[in-house]
Amino acid sequence: MTTAISPDLLPLTAEDGPSGLSVGGVPLAELGRRFGTPLFVYDEEHLRQRCREAITAFGPGNVAYASKAFLCTAMARLAHEEGLLLDVASGGELRVALHAGVPGDRIVVHGNNKDDGELLAAAAAGVRHIVVDSFDEMDRIERLHATAGIAPVPVVLRVAPGVAAGDHEAIRTGGTDSKFGFGLATGDAAAAVRRARKSAAMVLAGVHAHVGSQVLDATRLADGAAAVARFAVGAGVDGLTVGGGLGVAYEAGQTVPSFADWATRVRAAARDAGWRGEITVEPGRSVTARAGLTLYRVGTIKRIKGIRTYVGVDGGMSDNLRPALYAGRYEAFLPRAPHAPRPLRARVVGKHCESGDVIIDDAALPADLRVSDLLATPVTGAYGYAMASNYNKLPRPAVVFVRDGDARLVVRRETWDDLLRLDVPGPGPGAAGDHRADLATGRHPATAQ
Numbered sequence: 532m533t534t535a536i537s538p539d540l541l542p543l544t545a546e547d548g549p550s551g552l553s554v555g556g557v558p559l560a561e562l563g564r565r566f567g568t569p570l571f572v573y574d575e576e577h578l579r580q581r582c583r584e585a586i587t588a589f590g591p592g593n594v595a596y597a598s599k600a601f602l603c604t605a606m607a608r609l610a611h612e613e614g615l616l617l618d619v620a621s622g623g624e625l626r627v628a629l630h631a632g633v634p635g636d637r638i639v640v641h642g643n644n645k646d647d648g649e650l651l652a653a654a655a656a657g658v659r660h661i662v663v664d665s666f667d668e669m670d671r672i673e674r675l676h677a678t679a680g681i682a683p684v685p686v687v688l689r690v691a692p693g694v695a696a697g698d699h700e701a702i703r704t705g706g707t708d709s710k711f712g713f714g715l716a717t718g719d720a721a722a723a724v725r726r727a728r729k730s731a732a733m734v735l736a737g738v739h740a741h742v743g744s745q746v747l748d749a750t751r752l753a754d755g756a757a758a759v760a761r762f763a764v765g766a767g768v769d770g771l772t773v774g775g776g777l778g779v780a781y782e783a784g785q786t787v788p789s790f791a792d793w794a795t796r797v798r799a800a801a802r803d804a805g806w807r808g809e810i811t812v813e814p815g816r817s818v819t820a821r822a823g824l825t826l827y828r829v830g831t832i833k834r835i836k837g838i839r840t841y842v843g844v845d846g847g848m849s850d851n852l853r854p855a856l857y858a859g860r861y862e863a864f865l866p867r868a869p870h871a872p873r874p875l876r877a878r879v880v881g882k883h884c885e886s887g888d889v890i891i892d893d894a895a896l897p898a899d900l901r902v903s904d905l906l907a908t909p910v911t912g913a914y915g916y917a918m919a920s921n922y923n924k925l926p927r928p929a930v931v932f933v934r935d936g937d938a939r940l941v942v943r944r945e946t947w948d949d950l951l952r953l954d955v956p957g958p959g960p961g962a963a964g965d966h967r968a969d970l971a972t973g974r975h976p977a978t979a980q
């Protein structure tokens with residue numbers, strides 16, 4: 532493929548101009564100079580539009596943004612402003628959502644192994660519901676109700692629907708091999724409903740299933756919805772959540788269902804299963820992925836005769852783990868020449884001490900690519916910054932939101948000093964004893980608010 536980058540992979544407000552590609556009215560070249568690289572750039576208008584599309588498709592009150600895809604204070608606030616609920620999956624995500632001003636009753640709490648601190652924080656915040664994942668978690672909620680005096684909590688039961696790819700029968704026992712949820716096929720889901728109904732510590736508010744992520748075939752999502760809807764109807768519960776999972780295009784030519792397609796398919800499947808109520812969804816990736824892109828600076832170009840060309844950029848697996856983790860694939864382009872043909876084949880690699888530190892295995896790039904070029908990888912708005920690490924002690928990148936010609940720094944770049952923030956000073960002059968006290972109490976950050 533030697534064609535220019537497809538507009539389908541770019542944020543909605545991407546526009547070509549005299550200074551190359553701009554997003555949100557700000558040239559990417561300017562953002563790279565002003566904020567440094569690597570840099571996550573989000574098109575705020577695109578984020579808001581995706582939120583609105585989801586609400587139009589599923590109805591107000593029926594969309595929870597799965598914050599694990601990308602969370603910071605600004606993102607939590609944006610999703611809340613657009614009328615989405617927030618789905619959090621840890622005490623830390625809950626902390627950020629509350630800090631952003633999202634009211635507890637707009638937050639739903641996930642997690643397959645919530646500890647006491649997380650359950651207490653959720654109860655204290657008055658969350659909309661806790662998605663209960665196991666009998667052990669029920670034990671814990673009942674103990675906290677009895678000993679810590681927490682009020683009965685609304686719970687939604689996570690069900691493992693046993694749905695596998697291409698399986699139109701929707702349920703098969705093999706699909707119950709998951710760490711998440713109460714198995715439908717094993718009878719655990721039915722037992723969980725009975726136990727929640729009897730418990731004084733829980734108020735049963737519905738059932739939930741999430742079949743997977745980056746699903747490009749709406750049939751699979753509909754199959755999952757059908758399975759859990761059938762169960763919900765049989766169990767006589769009032770609430771139905773079908774999770775997230777709608778895929779996005781990372782490369783040109785991939786086609787993905789719209790929110791409207793997803794809603795139509797899921798509604799039809801649930802209706803066929805006898806469901807008459809509302810349906811809640813939890814999109815993550817499909818809200819943020821294409822709204823975001825990463826800017827890198829090219830530092831080295833190594834041409835190995837007869838083998839391949841390596842293009843080294845100033846980030847890598849510490850800001851985009853998906854290629855190493857899931858063989859995730861991306862494209863790249865040069866913001867200075869977004870319409871340039873891309874005849875050069877090269878492996879785009881990061882600066883970590885691993886050969887597996889690959890961002891794009893076989894990227895198409897313009898022939899005149901040179902050291903110090905700004906290089907962009909589109910569709911990095913989900914599970915990029917969220918999975919960022921300090922591997923090799925690289926400071927994590929900054930995040931900017933752009934809109935109407937304005938660039939707003941929403942997460943600052945880490946500094947080398949930040950990398951020392953958690954190190955406990957050793958014995959000697961100036962050793963801070965109170966750091967040790969913090970360690971000794973081992974207080975859960977979620978309970979310390």
Ligand SMILES: *Cc1c(COP(=O)(O)O)cnc(C)c1O
Binds near residue numbers: 618743
């Ligand atoms: C990860 C997750 C989501 C979001 O998945 P996406 O594929 O990002 O849409 C929604 N619900 C639950 C329970 C999840 O674990």
